[in-house]
Amino acid sequence: MALSRKQPGPPADLLPGCNALDTMIAMCAPKTLLSVSLQSSPDAVRDVLARVAQTVAAAGQNPTATNNIELAMAEALNNVVEHSFHETAKGQILVEITLDEDVFCISIRHDGTPMPGMRLPEGRPANVGVDSANLPEGGFGWFLIRSLVLDAAYTHRDNWSELVLRFARLPEG
Protein backbone atom coordinates (compact mmCIF):
# COMPACT_ATOMS: atom_id res chain seq x y z
CA MET A 1 0.00 0.00 0.00
CA ALA A 2 2.48 2.62 1.14
CA LEU A 3 5.24 3.39 -1.29
CA SER A 4 8.59 2.14 -0.24
CA ARG A 5 11.11 4.88 0.40
CA LYS A 6 13.76 2.56 -0.91
CA GLN A 7 15.21 3.70 -4.18
CA PRO A 8 17.24 1.76 -6.66
CA GLY A 9 20.93 1.71 -5.82
CA PRO A 10 22.97 0.75 -2.83
CA PRO A 11 21.13 0.37 0.47
CA ALA A 12 21.14 3.40 2.72
CA ASP A 13 23.53 1.81 5.22
CA LEU A 14 26.20 1.70 2.52
CA LEU A 15 25.87 5.45 2.09
CA PRO A 16 27.09 6.78 5.41
CA GLY A 17 27.51 10.29 3.97
CA CYS A 18 23.96 11.12 5.13
CA ASN A 19 22.93 13.83 2.69
CA ALA A 20 20.43 16.58 3.37
CA LEU A 21 17.53 14.56 2.04
CA ASP A 22 18.28 11.58 4.28
CA THR A 23 18.45 13.91 7.24
CA MET A 24 15.12 15.37 6.22
CA ILE A 25 13.53 11.96 5.81
CA ALA A 26 14.89 10.86 9.18
CA MET A 27 13.32 13.95 10.71
CA CYS A 28 9.94 12.92 9.38
CA ALA A 29 8.43 10.15 11.45
CA PRO A 30 7.17 7.42 9.11
CA LYS A 31 3.50 8.20 9.59
CA THR A 32 2.24 8.08 6.02
CA LEU A 33 -0.96 10.02 5.37
CA LEU A 34 -1.14 9.68 1.60
CA SER A 35 0.74 7.74 -1.02
CA VAL A 36 -0.43 8.09 -4.62
CA SER A 37 0.81 7.80 -8.16
CA LEU A 38 -0.41 10.12 -10.90
CA GLN A 39 -0.02 10.60 -14.61
CA SER A 40 1.95 13.65 -15.76
CA SER A 41 -1.03 15.71 -16.95
CA PRO A 42 -2.68 18.92 -15.68
CA ASP A 43 -5.99 17.11 -15.07
CA ALA A 44 -4.29 14.41 -12.98
CA VAL A 45 -2.47 17.14 -11.05
CA ARG A 46 -5.79 18.84 -10.30
CA ASP A 47 -7.24 15.57 -8.98
CA VAL A 48 -4.24 14.83 -6.78
CA LEU A 49 -4.19 18.38 -5.41
CA ALA A 50 -7.75 17.84 -4.15
CA ARG A 51 -6.55 14.72 -2.33
CA VAL A 52 -3.52 16.54 -0.90
CA ALA A 53 -5.72 19.36 0.41
CA GLN A 54 -8.23 16.88 1.83
CA THR A 55 -5.45 14.90 3.52
CA VAL A 56 -3.73 17.81 5.26
CA ALA A 57 -7.07 19.38 6.24
CA ALA A 58 -8.12 16.05 7.79
CA ALA A 59 -4.83 16.10 9.72
CA GLY A 60 -5.83 19.42 11.27
CA GLN A 61 -4.29 21.99 8.92
CA ASN A 62 -6.26 25.26 8.94
CA PRO A 63 -7.83 26.42 5.64
CA THR A 64 -5.26 29.15 4.86
CA ALA A 65 -2.31 26.84 5.51
CA THR A 66 -4.05 24.07 3.56
CA ASN A 67 -4.27 26.41 0.57
CA ASN A 68 -0.55 27.25 0.99
CA ILE A 69 0.29 23.55 0.69
CA GLU A 70 -2.07 23.08 -2.27
CA LEU A 71 -0.54 26.09 -4.03
CA ALA A 72 3.10 25.01 -3.47
CA MET A 73 2.22 21.47 -4.59
CA ALA A 74 0.44 22.84 -7.68
CA GLU A 75 3.56 24.78 -8.66
CA ALA A 76 5.87 21.83 -8.01
CA LEU A 77 3.71 19.29 -9.88
CA ASN A 78 2.98 21.66 -12.80
CA ASN A 79 6.75 22.13 -13.17
CA VAL A 80 7.27 18.37 -13.32
CA VAL A 81 4.53 17.97 -15.96
CA GLU A 82 5.90 20.86 -18.01
CA HIS A 83 9.67 20.48 -17.69
CA SER A 84 10.35 16.87 -16.67
CA PHE A 85 7.80 15.22 -18.95
CA HIS A 86 7.53 18.03 -21.55
CA GLU A 87 3.74 18.17 -21.33
CA THR A 88 3.24 14.58 -22.42
CA ALA A 89 1.05 12.45 -20.18
CA LYS A 90 3.48 9.55 -20.36
CA GLY A 91 5.26 10.01 -17.03
CA GLN A 92 4.32 8.71 -13.62
CA ILE A 93 4.76 10.90 -10.56
CA LEU A 94 4.70 9.57 -7.01
CA VAL A 95 3.45 11.77 -4.18
CA GLU A 96 3.76 10.84 -0.54
CA ILE A 97 2.73 12.85 2.51
CA THR A 98 4.03 12.01 5.96
CA LEU A 99 3.37 13.84 9.20
CA ASP A 100 5.78 14.28 12.04
CA GLU A 101 4.26 15.83 15.12
CA ASP A 102 4.06 19.28 13.61
CA VAL A 103 5.62 19.07 10.15
CA PHE A 104 4.15 17.80 6.90
CA CYS A 105 6.81 16.26 4.73
CA ILE A 106 5.75 15.90 1.10
CA SER A 107 7.81 13.93 -1.39
CA ILE A 108 7.43 14.14 -5.17
CA ARG A 109 9.33 11.49 -7.13
CA HIS A 110 9.63 10.90 -10.87
CA ASP A 111 12.06 9.54 -13.45
CA GLY A 112 11.65 12.36 -15.98
CA THR A 113 14.16 15.03 -16.93
CA PRO A 114 16.00 16.20 -13.79
CA MET A 115 16.34 19.79 -12.61
CA PRO A 116 18.87 21.80 -14.65
CA GLY A 117 22.23 21.64 -12.85
CA MET A 118 20.75 18.96 -10.53
CA ARG A 119 19.65 21.60 -8.07
CA LEU A 120 16.61 23.65 -7.19
CA PRO A 121 16.02 26.99 -8.89
CA GLU A 122 16.77 30.04 -6.81
CA GLY A 123 13.21 31.27 -7.21
CA ARG A 124 13.81 34.97 -7.67
CA PRO A 125 10.73 37.18 -7.79
CA ALA A 126 9.58 37.98 -11.32
CA ASN A 127 10.17 41.56 -12.41
CA VAL A 128 6.85 43.40 -12.51
CA GLY A 129 8.38 46.87 -12.82
CA VAL A 130 8.13 46.86 -16.63
CA ASP A 131 5.71 48.07 -19.32
CA SER A 132 2.53 46.03 -19.24
CA ALA A 133 3.34 44.70 -22.74
CA ASN A 134 6.46 43.08 -21.25
CA LEU A 135 4.96 41.73 -18.03
CA PRO A 136 5.98 38.14 -17.29
CA GLU A 137 3.33 35.45 -17.78
CA GLY A 138 5.35 32.77 -16.01
CA GLY A 139 8.42 32.13 -13.93
CA PHE A 140 6.57 32.66 -10.65
CA GLY A 141 6.54 29.01 -9.61
CA TRP A 142 9.70 28.58 -7.57
CA PHE A 143 9.39 31.99 -5.99
CA LEU A 144 5.91 30.99 -4.77
CA ILE A 145 7.12 27.60 -3.56
CA ARG A 146 9.99 29.13 -1.59
CA SER A 147 7.57 31.67 -0.10
CA LEU A 148 5.26 28.93 1.17
CA VAL A 149 7.48 26.09 2.47
CA LEU A 150 9.58 25.61 5.58
CA ASP A 151 12.28 24.22 3.30
CA ALA A 152 12.79 22.35 0.04
CA ALA A 153 15.37 19.70 -0.87
CA TYR A 154 16.16 17.99 -4.15
CA THR A 155 18.12 14.85 -4.92
CA HIS A 156 18.74 12.96 -8.13
CA ARG A 157 19.90 9.37 -7.89
CA ASP A 158 19.78 6.43 -10.30
CA ASN A 159 17.63 8.33 -12.76
CA TRP A 160 15.06 9.30 -10.10
CA SER A 161 14.44 12.86 -8.94
CA GLU A 162 13.00 13.48 -5.52
CA LEU A 163 11.75 16.81 -4.27
CA VAL A 164 10.88 17.05 -0.59
CA LEU A 165 8.83 20.04 0.57
CA ARG A 166 8.18 20.58 4.27
CA PHE A 167 5.40 22.64 5.82
CA ALA A 168 4.60 23.53 9.42
CA ARG A 169 1.40 22.00 10.75
CA LEU A 170 -0.83 24.95 11.63
CA PRO A 171 -4.07 23.96 13.33
CA GLU A 172 -7.03 26.29 13.75
CA GLY A 173 -6.79 29.06 16.33
Added chain:
Amino acid sequence: MNLSSTITDGTQVISVEEERIDAAAAIQFKDRMRELTQDGPTRIVLDLEQVDFIDSSGLGAIVASMKQLGEGRKLDLCALSPNVDKVFRLTRMDTIFGIYGSVAEATGPAS
Protein backbone atom coordinates in the same frame (compact mmCIF):
# COMPACT_ATOMS: atom_id res chain seq x y z
CA MET B 1 -14.22 27.26 -18.65
CA ASN B 2 -17.43 29.20 -18.08
CA LEU B 3 -17.18 32.96 -18.29
CA SER B 4 -20.18 35.28 -18.50
CA SER B 5 -20.10 38.81 -19.79
CA THR B 6 -22.33 41.85 -19.29
CA ILE B 7 -21.88 45.47 -20.26
CA THR B 8 -22.99 48.12 -17.77
CA ASP B 9 -22.47 51.84 -18.26
CA GLY B 10 -19.67 51.35 -20.73
CA THR B 11 -17.80 48.77 -18.64
CA GLN B 12 -17.65 45.10 -19.57
CA VAL B 13 -17.90 42.83 -16.53
CA ILE B 14 -16.66 39.27 -17.10
CA SER B 15 -17.51 36.83 -14.31
CA VAL B 16 -15.52 33.63 -13.95
CA GLU B 17 -18.04 30.90 -13.18
CA GLU B 18 -15.46 28.37 -12.04
CA GLU B 19 -13.79 27.59 -8.72
CA ARG B 20 -10.31 27.23 -10.20
CA ILE B 21 -8.06 28.99 -12.70
CA ASP B 22 -5.21 26.48 -12.72
CA ALA B 23 -2.82 24.83 -15.17
CA ALA B 24 -5.63 22.58 -16.45
CA ALA B 25 -7.80 25.62 -17.26
CA ALA B 26 -5.30 28.37 -18.13
CA ILE B 27 -5.28 28.00 -21.92
CA GLN B 28 -9.07 27.77 -22.14
CA PHE B 29 -9.37 30.81 -19.90
CA LYS B 30 -7.06 32.85 -22.11
CA ASP B 31 -8.90 31.76 -25.28
CA ARG B 32 -12.33 32.58 -23.84
CA MET B 33 -11.07 35.97 -22.67
CA ARG B 34 -9.78 36.69 -26.18
CA GLU B 35 -13.18 35.83 -27.68
CA LEU B 36 -15.09 37.93 -25.16
CA THR B 37 -12.84 40.98 -25.41
CA GLN B 38 -12.19 41.03 -29.17
CA ASP B 39 -14.12 44.27 -29.38
CA GLY B 40 -16.18 46.22 -26.93
CA PRO B 41 -15.58 48.65 -24.09
CA THR B 42 -12.10 49.92 -23.31
CA ARG B 43 -12.50 48.97 -19.66
CA ILE B 44 -13.04 45.39 -18.53
CA VAL B 45 -13.59 44.20 -14.98
CA LEU B 46 -12.83 40.56 -14.24
CA ASP B 47 -15.09 39.33 -11.44
CA LEU B 48 -13.30 36.57 -9.50
CA GLU B 49 -15.88 36.10 -6.75
CA GLN B 50 -16.44 32.42 -7.48
CA VAL B 51 -12.75 31.57 -7.82
CA ASP B 52 -11.25 29.88 -4.78
CA PHE B 53 -7.94 28.65 -6.23
CA ILE B 54 -5.44 30.11 -8.64
CA ASP B 55 -1.89 28.97 -9.40
CA SER B 56 0.85 30.73 -11.35
CA SER B 57 -0.48 29.32 -14.64
CA GLY B 58 -3.83 30.96 -13.89
CA LEU B 59 -2.09 34.17 -12.89
CA GLY B 60 -0.11 34.08 -16.15
CA ALA B 61 -3.36 33.60 -18.09
CA ILE B 62 -4.87 36.70 -16.46
CA VAL B 63 -1.73 38.71 -17.28
CA ALA B 64 -1.88 37.40 -20.88
CA SER B 65 -5.57 38.39 -21.08
CA MET B 66 -4.62 41.92 -20.08
CA LYS B 67 -1.77 42.08 -22.59
CA GLN B 68 -3.87 40.79 -25.48
CA LEU B 69 -6.32 43.71 -25.00
CA GLY B 70 -3.75 45.99 -26.55
CA GLU B 71 -3.08 49.64 -25.94
CA GLY B 72 -5.74 51.96 -24.61
CA ARG B 73 -7.77 49.21 -22.94
CA LYS B 74 -7.69 48.25 -19.29
CA LEU B 75 -8.36 45.13 -17.22
CA ASP B 76 -9.32 45.56 -13.57
CA LEU B 77 -10.08 42.81 -11.07
CA CYS B 78 -12.67 42.50 -8.34
CA ALA B 79 -13.88 40.24 -5.52
CA LEU B 80 -10.64 38.36 -4.86
CA SER B 81 -10.94 35.60 -2.27
CA PRO B 82 -8.10 35.43 0.29
CA ASN B 83 -6.47 32.50 -1.59
CA VAL B 84 -6.51 34.43 -4.88
CA ASP B 85 -5.42 37.69 -3.26
CA LYS B 86 -2.41 35.90 -1.74
CA VAL B 87 -1.06 34.87 -5.17
CA PHE B 88 -1.37 38.43 -6.50
CA ARG B 89 0.32 39.87 -3.40
CA LEU B 90 3.20 37.37 -3.27
CA THR B 91 4.06 37.92 -6.94
CA ARG B 92 3.47 41.69 -6.63
CA MET B 93 0.96 41.51 -9.47
CA ASP B 94 -1.40 43.38 -7.12
CA THR B 95 0.59 46.49 -8.09
CA ILE B 96 -0.23 46.01 -11.80
CA PHE B 97 -4.02 45.65 -11.71
CA GLY B 98 -6.71 47.88 -10.29
CA ILE B 99 -8.32 45.70 -7.60
CA TYR B 100 -11.82 46.32 -6.22
CA GLY B 101 -13.81 44.67 -3.45
CA SER B 102 -16.90 43.91 -5.54
CA VAL B 103 -18.51 44.39 -8.96
CA ALA B 104 -20.56 47.26 -7.49
CA GLU B 105 -17.41 48.96 -6.22
CA ALA B 106 -15.60 48.42 -9.53
CA THR B 107 -18.45 49.81 -11.65
CA GLY B 108 -19.85 52.41 -9.26
CA PRO B 109 -19.37 56.14 -9.63
CA ALA B 110 -15.84 57.28 -8.85
CA SER B 111 -15.73 58.85 -5.42
